[in-house]
Amino acid sequence: MPRTKRHTPTHADGRPLKITFADMRSMGVRGVLVYCHCGRHVALDADRWPNEVRLSDIEPQFVCQGCGSRGADVRPDFDRGNPRLAIIGLKETAN
Numbered sequence: 001m002p003r004t005k006r007h008t009p010t011h012a013d014g015r016p017l018k019i020t021f022a023d024m025r026s027m028g029v030r031g032v033l034v035y036c037h038c039g040r041h042v043a044l045d046a047d048r049w050p051n052e053v054r055l056s057d058i059e060p061q062f063v064c065q066g067c068g069s070r071g072a073d074v075r076p077d078f079d080r081g082n083p084r085l086a087i088i089g090l091k092e093t094a095n
Ligand SMILES: [Zn+2]
Pocket: 036, 037, 038, 039, 040, 064, 065, 066, 067, 068, 069
């Protein structure tokens, strides 16, 4: 079954908008997807972050377990519950 393309908010050049967790919750999204440039990604529960934090603010907190890169791409998890996306590839560093 092909994946359905979702409407993640982006700028015209494709960069994600600098939305906050409050903005994300207002869209009914309760989790985030953290992507590394190498293709690994992990789904996380967003309850741990307060409303005023932007998704982009937490990107430097992640280090990829696959390639070791610091700094990930954090996006609203519109596909929450999709088991194909629940692949553990990143871990959080200490806050
Ligand atoms: Zn990586």
